[in-house]
Amino acid sequence: MNPAGGRKPPREAGAGRxxxxxxxxxxxxxxxxxxxxxxxxxxxxxxxxxxxxHLRASGIDRVPDGxxxxxxxxxxxxxxxxxxxxxCGYDVLYDSAPxxxxxxxxCYFAEGCEGPRYRSIVVVRADRPFRxxxxxxxxxxxxxxxxxxxxxxxxxxxxxxxxxxxRFFAAVEETGSHTDSLAAVQDGAADVAGxxxxxxxxxxxxxxxxxxxLRPIACTQPALAPxxxxxxxxxxxxxxxxxxxxxxAFDDPELAPARGALLLGDVVFLPGACYDELAAFEExxxxxxxxxxxxxxxxxxARGRAVPRRGTAC
Numbered sequence: 001m002n003p004a005g006g007r008k009p010p011r012e013a014g015a016g017r018x019x020x021x022x023x024x025x026x027x028x029x030x031x032x033x034x035x036x037x038x039x040x041x042x043x044x045x046x047x048x049x050x051x052x053x054h055l056r057a058s059g060i061d062r063v064p065d066g067x068x069x070x071x072x073x074x075x076x077x078x079x080x081x082x083x084x085x086x087x088c089g090y091d092v093l094y095d096s097a098p099x100x101x102x103x104x105x106x107c108y109f110a111e112g113c114e115g116p117r118y119r120s121i122v123v124v125r126a127d128r129p130f131r132x133x134x135x136x137x138x139x140x141x142x143x144x145x146x147x148x149x150x151x152x153x154x155x156x157x158x159x160x161x162x163x164x165x166x167r168f169f170a171a172v173e174e175t176g177s178h179t180d181s182l183a184a185v186q187d188g189a190a191d192v193a194g195x196x197x198x199x200x201x202x203x204x205x206x207x208x209x210x211x212x213x214l215r216p217i218a219c220t221q222p223a224l225a226p227x228x229x230x231x232x233x234x235x236x237x238x239x240x241x242x243x244x245x246x247x248x249a250f251d252d253p254e255l256a257p258a259r260g261a262l263l264l265g266d267v268v269f270l271p272g273a274c275y276d277e278l279a280a281f282e283e284x285x286x287x288x289x290x291x292x293x294x295x296x297x298x299x300x301x302a303r304g305r306a307v308p309r310r311g312t313a314c
Contacts, residue, residue: 025061025062026062026081027062027063027064027065028062028063028064028081028082028083029064029068029076029079029081029082029083029085030048030051030052030063030064030067030068030083030084030085031067031068031069031073031076031084031085031086032044032047032048032067032084032085032086033069033073033085033086034086034087034088034226035086035198035199035202035262036067036069037179037202037203037206037207039206039207040202040206040261040262043257043258043261043262044067044258044262045066045067046255046257046258047249047255047258047259047262047264048066048067049065050249050252050254050255050258051084051245051246051249052064052065054244054245054248054249054252055083055241055242055245058241058244058245059241060238060241060245062081062083063083064083073085074096077091077096077099077100077229077231078099079231080231080233081231082099082100082229082230082231082234083230083231083234083238083242084228084229084230084242085100085228085229085230086106086226086227086228086229087100087102087226087227087229088147088148088149088150088226089102089149089223089224089225089226089227089275089278090147090148090149090152090153090278090296091147091296092227092229092272092275093275093276093278093279093296094147094296094297094298094299095147095296095297095298097298098232099231099232100229100230100231100232101229101230101231101232101234101239101272102227102228102229102270102272102275103227103228103229103230103239103242103243103246103269104227104228104242104243104246104267104268104269104270105224105225105227105228105267105268105269105270105274106225106226106227106228106264106266106267107225107264107265107266107267107268108197108198108201108225108263108264108265109263109264109265110197110198110200110201110202110263111197111200111201112197112200112201112219113197113198113225114222115268116224116225116268116270117222117223117224117225118150118196118197118198118222118223118224118225119154119197119219119220119221119222119223120150120151120154120155120194120195120196120197120219120220121194121195121197121200121216121218121219121220122155122158122192122193122194122195122216122217122218122219122220123182123185123192123193123194123195123200123211123214123215123216123217124136124185124191124192124214124215124217125185125186125188125191125213125214125215126213126214126215127213128191130191130192130217131217132217132218133158133159133162133217133218134162136168136169136191136192136217137162137168137169138169138170139169139170139191139192140169140170140171140172140173140189140190140191140192141155141169141171141172141173141190141191141192141193141293142173142175142180142181142184142185142189142190142192142193143155143172143173143174143175143181143193143194143293143294144174144175144176144177144178144180144181145174145176146174146293146294146295146296147296149223149278149281150178150194150195150196150197150199150220151178151181151193151194151195151196152194152293152294152295153278153281153282153293153295154194154220154221154223154281155194155220155293156281156282156284156285156290156293157220157221157281157284157285158218158220159285159290159292159293160284160285160287160288160290161284161288163288163290163292166288166289166290166291166292167292168290168292169292172292172293172294173189173190174294175190175193178193178195178196178199179199179203179210181193181194181195182195182203182210182211182214183210185214186212186213186214192217194220197219198225198263201263202262202263221281223277223278223281224270224274224275224277224278227272227275228242228246228267230242243269246267247267247269250264250266250267282295282299282300282301285301286300286301
């Protein structure tokens with residue numbers, strides 16, 4: 001779930017027509033939507049220009065000059081011309097697995113992050129009396145999306161042991177974004193929310209009013225950070241070129257200011273199957289019959305049944 005929210009897509013007409021004198025092959029799609037808040041657009045654009053330069057140096061064609069910010073990233077993920085995006089690990093585990101291939105995992109230097117892993121920070125209003133999760137029984141939870149690990153899935157191991165008859169909160173409201181969840185807690189429309197630690201750290205830097213008057217009450221277990229992804233239909237050669245370009249961009253001294261602004265410290269290359277570990281966050285809820293929080297359509301939680309745990313080599 002990106003902080004800025006989703007977008008409606010334009011559809012490309014004429015793709016696949018025969019080449020002619022006026023024909024120009026359409027460029028591929030590149031976007032970095034996950035932490036692309038308006039205040040950080042210059043840094044995100046600078047990072048992309050560096051990645052694009054390294055891709056072209058590797059001989060990759062149809063590399064766009066700029067990032068796509070029109071339309072819906074969900075539609076872009078389904079497009080076979082998707083070159084690069086970023087997605088939640090929960091997306092690549094379930095509903096977008098047929099469309100996306102994880103190619104790299106960023107390492108953030110925000111509080112709550114270590115190596116390629118991040119956490120969610122559970123926040124409440126500073127002037128409310130809540131001092132523990134137990135004290136929030138019967139309260140109101142704001143989540144960003146059902147398909148978000150940081151805003152929804154990461155909370156399950158904390159809440160499932162506290163639930164009674166499958167319930168803990170009086171209400172669970174979906175806001176659409178982490179920034180909207182923060183606003184709901186600030187305004188008193190919700191009592192608590194789980195916020196991606198990277199979002200929280202970035203907003204503290206560039207938009208401190210968005211986190212003013214809030215305090216942490218708990219944090220979740222660490223999980224792999226949202227991966228950089230390409231289309232599942234990208235060739236092995238293109239995937240390898242993307243990894244080389246990302247490595248070069250993270251080593252490029254000219255891009256150090258952009259990486260610093262985005263809290264990007266490094267990038268690592270892990271098997272895509274490593275994101276199967278996010279299913280472990282569901283297990284306490286499945287075992288306890290705690291189905292209060294929404295889940296992706298392909299999750300066993302959406303069907304209310306357990307599945308065997310998948311092991312990984314990570």
